[in-house]
Amino acid sequence: MNIAFIGLGNMGGKMAHNLLKAGLNVSGFDLSEIAIEHFAKAGGVVCESPQAAAKNADVVITMLPAAKHVKDVYLGENGVFEVLKAGSLCIDSSTIDPQTIKDLAAVAEAKGIKICDAPVSGGTIGAGAGTLTFMVGAAAQTFQDAQPILSHMGKNLVHCGEVGAGQIAKICNNMILGISMIAVAEGMALGAKLGIDTKALAGVINTSSGRCWSSEVCNPWPGISENAPAGRGYTDGFATGLMLKDMGLAIEAAAQVKQPILMGGLAEQMYQQRCLQGHAGLDFSSIIQQYLAPENNE
Amino acid sequence: MNIAFIGLGNMGGKMAHNLLKAGLNVSGFDLSEIAIEHFAKAGGVVCESPQAAAKNADVVITMLPAAKHVKDVYLGENGVFEVLKAGSLCIDSSTIDPQTIKDLAAVAEAKGIKICDAPVSGGTIGAGAGTLTFMVGAAAQTFQDAQPILSHMGKNLVHCGEVGAGQIAKICNNMILGISMIAVAEGMALGAKLGIDTKALAGVINTSSGRCWSSEVCNPWPGISENAPAGRGYTDGFATGLMLKDMGLAIEAAAQVKQPILMGGLAEQMYQQRCLQGHAGLDFSSIIQQYLAPENNE
Amino acid sequence: MNIAFIGLGNMGGKMAHNLLKAGLNVSGFDLSEIAIEHFAKAGGVVCESPQAAAKNADVVITMLPAAKHVKDVYLGENGVFEVLKAGSLCIDSSTIDPQTIKDLAAVAEAKGIKICDAPVSGGTIGAGAGTLTFMVGAAAQTFQDAQPILSHMGKNLVHCGEVGAGQIAKICNNMILGISMIAVAEGMALGAKLGIDTKALAGVINTSSGRCWSSEVCNPWPGISENAPAGRGYTDGFATGLMLKDMGLAIEAAAQVKQPILMGGLAEQMYQQRCLQGHAGLDFSSIIQQYLAPENNE
Amino acid sequence: MNIAFIGLGNMGGKMAHNLLKAGLNVSGFDLSEIAIEHFAKAGGVVCESPQAAAKNADVVITMLPAAKHVKDVYLGENGVFEVLKAGSLCIDSSTIDPQTIKDLAAVAEAKGIKICDAPVSGGTIGAGAGTLTFMVGAAAQTFQDAQPILSHMGKNLVHCGEVGAGQIAKICNNMILGISMIAVAEGMALGAKLGIDTKALAGVINTSSGRCWSSEVCNPWPGISENAPAGRGYTDGFATGLMLKDMGLAIEAAAQVKQPILMGGLAEQMYQQRCLQGHAGLDFSSIIQQYLAPENNE
Known part of the structure; x- marks a missing residue:
């Protein structure tokens, strides 16, 4: 299983690190040189763009500052949705407004891509220790698919309802x-x-x-x-x-x-x-x- | 030990009832006919005024709607303080502003009367069941003196500090x-x-x-x-x-x-x-x- | 001089009517059939899209519900900016956030198009009577260029500062x-x-x-x-x-x-x-x- | 006509001064030595208590910090009401709650004393210049009686309604x-x-x-x-x-x-x-x- 992790900052970097520690293949992207360096040191495969990271991914995880970044990564020019194959899974752990993720989900569905929102609580300490709480908005099957991956990064996985409910x-x-x-x-x-x-x-x-x-x-x-x-x-x-x-x-x-x-x-x-x-x-x-x-x- | 209970409404009536059930002598006063009737039926001695109730009392308990009533009962014309002997104990369970009880305490102290504020939480159900929480503001010795009486009416006696701290x-x-x-x-x-x-x-x-x-x-x-x-x-x-x-x-x-x-x-x-x-x-x-x-x- | 008027609703319709009464050539567009009908009856030239209205326009006036509509009309697919010639003038009288008009102005400037924000006060009565107040954000020259047109629709033209200052x-x-x-x-x-x-x-x-x-x-x-x-x-x-x-x-x-x-x-x-x-x-x-x-x- | 002025602070002192400048007899009281000194220098008769000032007064004016002072001056031990003769006029220019002045008015009425509330706007500058606005709550006749006196201290006398309406x-x-x-x-x-x-x-x-x-x-x-x-x-x-x-x-x-x-x-x-x-x-x-x-x- 190939994972693409977009957004390797204070939170995302630590979350990706826990995936790598669990022995998973993670390709990643961030705009910050330092973030990239930490990620590479931990064994991550550094990519030149979100799309490059997502090219062969089965799972895409995003941890970004705001809705505009999330929209841009998935839907923008050279966006992730252009290259993802049907059946793949997207997990957005950014904290954004519920409507944006619902809008993205409509696009994803049309392409046969599964998507869920999974914002976290627990801060950088929880991210480092792998003890985050994930508040997940997803269809029942998608929640089941996301659980094994989320469990490497958090200990509390709460299914809040359909897409958007986590936010x-x-x-x-x-x-x-x-x-x-x-x-x-x-x-x-x-x-x-x-x-x-x-x-x-x-x-x-x-x-x-x-x-x-x-x-x-x-x-x-x-x-x-x-x-x-x-x-x-x-x-x-x-x-x-x-x-x-x-x-x-x-x-x-x-x-x-x-x-x-x-x-x-x-x-x-x-x-x-x-x-x-x-x-x-x-x-x-x-x-x-x-x-x-x-x-x-x- | 003689107890005077001033204010026999929804809360005070039930609290006095618990004192009577414990076998204590309670003289009481209220403006409401119905309140008085209930109190008498439960074995209380009905008095014609707060002062009459307090005349031979060792302990005075007040449960009144607002600060003006409390001030009036203790300090007003024919007030309770006029007839109380030194060494007696006053417990005000009304919910009023902290300054009023501090002012009363200054007067009481000059007369050698002990006083504490002991507002409650728990509502009429707690009052009936004798499970109120009392938040008590009192000198250490006064708190000790009040405990045996309060324990007939509540189960949680919290010493919050000096007079006023309960409020x-x-x-x-x-x-x-x-x-x-x-x-x-x-x-x-x-x-x-x-x-x-x-x-x-x-x-x-x-x-x-x-x-x-x-x-x-x-x-x-x-x-x-x-x-x-x-x-x-x-x-x-x-x-x-x-x-x-x-x-x-x-x-x-x-x-x-x-x-x-x-x-x-x-x-x-x-x-x-x-x-x-x-x-x-x-x-x-x-x-x-x-x-x-x-x-x-x- | 050819004027394009986009947004012929309660406010815009009355404003366009005042331009027509002044003998000006106005091409217009709106999504509402009724709005279009009123406009046509008053002598306006009905167009099939904002772009069609703007094609030969020297001046474009927009009166739209929200920022997304404004952005869409100017910048969207088949947008107005695609067909406007350098030197033409855009007046946005919508009430929107200041940043949107500043962003539009940056695009317009690159094309040699003059633009100003000119939100109004005075309501539908002022719009009908031609007595609106325009709060104009514009470069000094653009404000001068806009004045003769605005004066057919309002009686108070206030120059508030650079683009965005009107909003x-x-x-x-x-x-x-x-x-x-x-x-x-x-x-x-x-x-x-x-x-x-x-x-x-x-x-x-x-x-x-x-x-x-x-x-x-x-x-x-x-x-x-x-x-x-x-x-x-x-x-x-x-x-x-x-x-x-x-x-x-x-x-x-x-x-x-x-x-x-x-x-x-x-x-x-x-x-x-x-x-x-x-x-x-x-x-x-x-x-x-x-x-x-x-x-x-x- | 003898006027008693109680409260000769920043506002009251200047107001009393204007009465003295108009040639009126003013007896006054204040707790502050400095206030008293200024008042004496301006020709005022210094008294030892509010009651002393009010003893032979036809008109009492009060300008005090808060309701408790007003109540104390009129109703307290050695209060003004004890010595005022029926038919005299009280003007309270303090800013206090409306209920207090209504309560005072009820007492005054029983004694045949006329009373009004007349709080001011205009600040110390207006008080000095005699240009205050008085917002007067009074019965119609009382307002008429108060006007000649107030007009020495202010230029705008607004009759707001019955007692309390000024406040x-x-x-x-x-x-x-x-x-x-x-x-x-x-x-x-x-x-x-x-x-x-x-x-x-x-x-x-x-x-x-x-x-x-x-x-x-x-x-x-x-x-x-x-x-x-x-x-x-x-x-x-x-x-x-x-x-x-x-x-x-x-x-x-x-x-x-x-x-x-x-x-x-x-x-x-x-x-x-x-x-x-x-x-x-x-x-x-x-x-x-x-x-x-x-x-x-x-």
């Missing part, structure tokens, strides 16, 4: 996450200002109806959640810039189906504000700094 | 709850509109970073969380009007200490909007109806 | 409008609920620092502004669906340049909510209904 | 103002980021539907509105801390009548955030700094 699950989850993180930031900062011990407060919340992933696992107040970014200056986490990207996808998808999301609309702009102020690289839980007097943020 | 913990928790419920409502409604199966979506969220009490235990989409109000037309839950009250306390407390809470400020108004539209009595998870086309809300 | 001006203005309308709705509804006479309240606002177009010219409370949509059931105004479109453009443009707009983000979703609830066709000032008890909205 | 008008106006200022800040910052000349943008807005007091008279972008605070580092304007106070009154009044104000709720918190970040003293138009990259705010 839908991811953006809905991440929108809830983005809002609830702000909720916890506001609650912790308010409690602290009112004079309660923050550990006692977090103790109450985490055994009560306010508990959420953001209060338990990634509490924005330093020293509450073990190993959370808040304890190390908000570094090495889920970057605010990436949270902004996901919130943007939620807003865009909502607009396409004319669905209002009031808190989501506000939250997107609040993360945008953090990025404007120079904090795009910090973990998104650092948004709590918006709720502290300047001297507390130094 | 702080409650309003911070409930503010996070109020916001995260809206987040889940927006996420579920968006997912449904985008075409994902809502059970599959909830499955992803509840095993991922979007999970929270509102997504797991009280999901606003019907048929997701077992026994949640969403499954019975949003009845018999935590009324939107009560959530509004708690959000209002958060906003008020935040204003007192000049602490911004952007999402909280918006969320309060969104619950206010629900109440204006006639839904104050429905569970607060019914806010999801704001995100559905009218035909889905019939 | 920027329009979306910034309309975003402010969308927010300030909600502000006035909230202020009027609050005042009414507090018991002040709404005419007296509007009198104060309109002579004070709260005054704005939305309070003076288009007050959302019925009976305040003469001839405002509020006085006729919110009909015949600026449809909520169109306000939503413009808010969406603002959000999109803001995301492209990574600019936060918190109130804008919330306002977009509030208009989206109105549309979901079935009011897309009402004037956007009808958003005041969100702030009134149901019995007041019947 | 209602002011808080509704100022809430609209607070929101529309943010709208303009967002619009100007967005336009600038998108590349339009800010003067050209303001030109379009101010002749179009986005125009408002905040865009015309007090544009937050420096160099647009002549003499606006934006042109002098946001000094000498309407302090953000005062805008926050007025937004707080709107939220409080809205809560009392159960009226939702979504944008208002968010706006209050945004001004609160500005104050937390140390900008309470700057003109409220400085909120535009939240929308600029940090290097632009130095």
